[in-house]
Amino acid sequence: MIAIVDYGVGNLASLEAALHRAGAEDVRVTRSHVDILAAKAVVLPGVGRFGHCAGELRRLGLDVMVRVAHDRGIPLLGLCVGMQLLFNESEEDPGTPGLGLCRGRVRRLRGDVRVPHTGWNQVRIVRPHPWLAGVPDEAYFYFVHSYAVEPVDDGAIVATVDHGGAVIAAAGSGGTLGLQFHPEKSGAMGTSVLRSFVRATAA
């Protein structure tokens, strides 16, 4: 079973449908602590303000459960603000810490470009990751965000995208990966990423 962490934030209906399209048979949108620890893989969505997301996750006690799942080695996929939550903190809401599973902070997009960064942009993979296997270099994915992660460790950077300079599009290591783009909204290419994730973790 793949658990989509339901803390009242994000386009959960689309995410669930996309995972089914990608071949997942058992997907549960859940805030049950039992489900999250019993899952073969956990997806952490997120949209809107970092502080609101981090706060709601904490209020429901789900920050602890995601951390425990991570410590037990359950594969964890963070999407958009769900990716940003994996890190220590965000410039958007400095008072509200993230999960700190990846070292680094989240900063506002810079440069003479439109913000939010909205639309399809080309992703450059800089370090192979099994869930992105089969994605051709410079494939297009759908982005919509105003902030992006800046990992402390360059080795955690998996993919970048150019919007006013290099922006981190994917980061993490091993069984934990954050994607700044929305694979559930990225057409056939997005479905193929989710399919790799489903096959690698929940098959």
Next chain:
Amino acid sequence: MSTMLSKRVIPCLDVQDGRVVKGTRFVDVRDAGDPVALASRYDREGADEVVFLDITASIERRRTVVDLARRVAESLSIPFCVGGGIGSVDLAAAILRAGADKVALNTAAVRRPALLGEIAARAGSQAAVLAIDATKRNGGYEVVVEGGRISTGLDAIEWARRGVAAGAGEILLTSIDRDGTRDGFDLELTARVADAVRVPVIASGGAGSASDFVELFTTTGSDAGLAASIFHSGEVVVSDLKRALAGRGVRVRPSAEAA
């Protein structure tokens, strides 16, 4: 601007009581009036996004528009926006919860701009699209509502700025003068609004051919072009349009990837 961000092509479907209103070319689609089947078709052709404009007037409207969002979310693999008569945060939230990525507000935002911020606070500014219908008047552009029947006295460029300040994360800009004419997008209007705000601007109204999209993207700072009838009639096929744009040096997501 340094970005590899591509320009978006967006088909728009007018929906009434859960059915597509205007005729379409897709004879092989079993139910050409089904918005889900048609949107899926555009998805496969390489559309970057789909906008649904719900014009249902009955008291069933709330149920049908939420149901539409739910059904579309189950099949579509690209983002979609729902607009038309959304006047409350509750309805906007219900549509977003059902699976829409964005809601577009028009008249309701003119009446009460704070609605944009209230939606943005709940779902993020990217989900709050300000739809502006504008008409040329006295050398400037005026905002009109109710399909152009009612003038607001608002300057379109100024209203775009205010809407963004109020919380809108994107502008869907329609030239009422060009809408349905196929004379091309209103480039002056589009350029002025795109230059006035930092959020993405979707141009709408007047698209008649692929070259209108080329002109839009090569002469204005807009991020996306929206059209309805030319796609529905089959005069312009999304995948052909993408190829034409790429051939003219406009960065687009190739349709082959979406196939």
